[in-house]
Amino acid sequence: MRDLFFIAFLGLFGLMGLKRPFLLVAVYAYIDIVSPQRLSYFLLNTIPISAMAFAAMVGAWAVMDDKKDCRFSFRQVLMLILVAWCGYTTLTADFPVEAMTKWNWVWKAIIAGIFLPLVLRTRLRIEALTVFMILCASTIIINGGMKTALSGGGYGVLNLMVENNSGLYEGSIISCVAISLMPLILWLSNHGTIFPPDWKVKGFCYALCLACMLMPIGTEARTGLVCLVILFGMMLVRSKKKFVYGPLLAVAALASIPFLPASFTQRMETIENHQGDESAATRVAVWMWTLDYVKQHPGGGGFDNYLQNSFSYFAQSTVVDSGGARIERRTVTDKGRAYHSAYFEMLGEQGYFGFFIWTLIHGICFVRTESIRRLYRKRDGPDEAWISPFASALQQGHVVYMIGSLFVGIAYQPFIFMMLALQIGLDTYLTRLRKDAAKRDLAATLAARHGVPA
Numbered sequence: 001m002r003d004l005f006f007i008a009f010l011g012l013f014g015l016m017g018l019k020r021p022f023l024l025v026a027v028y029a030y031i032d033i034v035s036p037q038r039l040s041y042f043l044l045n046t047i048p049i050s051a052m053a054f055a056a057m058v059g060a061w062a063v064m065d066d067k068k069d070c071r072f073s074f075r076q077v078l079m080l081i082l083v084a085w086c087g088y089t090t091l092t093a094d095f096p097v098e099a100m101t102k103w104n105w106v107w108k109a110i111i112a113g114i115f116l117p118l119v120l121r122t123r124l125r126i127e128a129l130t131v132f133m134i135l136c137a138s139t140i141i142i143n144g145g146m147k148t149a150l151s152g153g154g155y156g157v158l159n160l161m162v163e164n165n166s167g168l169y170e171g172s173i174i175s176c177v178a179i180s181l182m183p184l185i186l187w188l189s190n191h192g193t194i195f196p197p198d199w200k201v202k203g204f205c206y207a208l209c210l211a212c213m214l215m216p217i218g219t220e221a222r223t224g225l226v227c228l229v230i231l232f233g234m235m236l237v238r239s240k241k242k243f244v245y246g247p248l249l250a251v252a253a254l255a256s257i258p259f260l261p262a263s264f265t266q267r268m269e270t271i272e273n274h275q276g277d278e279s280a281a282t283r284v285a286v287w288m289w290t291l292d293y294v295k296q297h298p299g300g301g302g303f304d305n306y307l308q309n310s311f312s313y314f315a316q317s318t319v320v321d322s323g324g325a326r327i328e329r330r331t332v333t334d335k336g337r338a339y340h341s342a343y344f345e346m347l348g349e350q351g352y353f354g355f356f357i358w359t360l361i362h363g364i365c366f367v368r369t370e371s372i373r374r375l376y377r378k379r380d381g382p383d384e385a386w387i388s389p390f391a392s393a394l395q396q397g398h399v400v401y402m403i404g405s406l407f408v409g410i411a412y413q414p415f416i417f418m419m420l421a422l423q424i425g426l427d428t429y430l431t432r433l434r435k436d437a438a439k440r441d442l443a444a445t446l447a448a449r450h451g452v453p454a
Contacts, residue, residue, distance in 0.1 A: 010030075010036070021064045028056075076114045083106075086107065094302055102303035105412075112418070117424040126422060126429065173408055175223055286344070287341060297351065300354055302349060310335035373388050376391070
């Protein structure tokens with residue numbers, strides 16, 4: 001029955017997309033975020049539905065969509081360079097078979113990031129993609145939030161609808177994504193037009209934000225806690241009542257500690273001492289190995305080249321017995337461990353050049369979004385009041401994601417390329433509006449100078 005529902009749902013949206021091509025963008029977002037093929041028993045998991053949705057989205061735009069307002073930005077050029085470089089490192093990869101497997105989805109994620117700004121040429125489309133990203137991710141977040149509220153969750157225990165904990169179904173990744181979505185959810189609760197912000201919409205948005213905050217607790221992901229602290233810090237800095245909300249947040253955090261699962265507080269305590277936690281210590285050892293690797297291989301080793309790493313390190317823990325408490329050190333030998341960091345993932349796989357292009361893309365997006373926020377922050381007209389808060393929400397979500405990616409290997413996640421596409425689409429859309437306004441003003445000035453009615 002579940003398979004039939006998914007097929008009917010996707011088929012209906014596909015048919016609607018024949019009349020409204022942009023709806024195929026929503027289908028693509030749904031498939032790449034929710035991954036219904038992982039929830040399928042036998043039908044969808046045998047069909048390359050993600051590739052099919054991508055092809056349908058691009059094909060419908062090429063054949064039916066209006067292209068007169070499409071703009072191509074420098075960041076999209078950089079993404080083209082990045083995907084070309086990834087293709088080159090795949091051909092020269094240390095592990096060709098494994099690299100090709102990862103390449104089969106990475107190229108599509110990056111190309112989608114290049115393509116989506118071309119269709120985001122109106123406010124409605126920009127908001128629609130935002131809504132779909134939130135609603136698609138909420139299918140996982142609400143499920144995890146409810147289970148956390150009812151059972152408390154646990155590290156590696158919280159079931160997010162699938163047994164395979166890859167993609168957004170992995171605890172640290174969904175915690176990072178959930179927290180990064182909170183600013184956009186709050187923006188929709190105040191400035192949305194697809195679902196006008198009445199009490200029902202606001203109630204749903206606030207409840208969804210609560211579910212987002214429960215994700216780090218349910219998954220016991222230290223990454224999620226760090227992301228949440230960073231987000232609250234950014235919100236306080238830009239709040240006009242920071243000296244009121246700041247102490248209230250501190251009191252609320254302290255008051256919530258007795259209600260948190262004991263396993264959660266114990267795991268969060270390992271943030272202070274990475275040597276006391278084997279998982280954290282392993283990550284540091286992998287990162288050191290990566291730095292040594294790129295010194296010898298500046299061009300990177302291609303996707304999944306971490307499979308060749310091998311290292312030993314000292315781990316320490318506190319042991320309490322009849323003789324009292326003592327520090328015990330032991331040697332740990334490991335190999336083939338993943339990067340657990342988007343930064344080291346990009347550096348190790350794509351080398352210095354790929355890492356530079358990747359960081360440049362994110363850096364430019366941050367700077368341009370900040371410029372938009374400042375340019376429109378004092379404009380409160382009905383057609384412009386939404387822009388600065390939206391730019392701020394995108395920027396905060398982007399920063400949270402990049403902070404979280406310090407500890408999770410999510411450099412190529414389709415979700416972040418969708419978020420980058422929103423930032424680029426907003427920028428090119430507003431640039432076009434400003435140029436059109438400047439042309440109208442110039443025409444009016446020339447008409448007035450020659451005594452011709454505008």
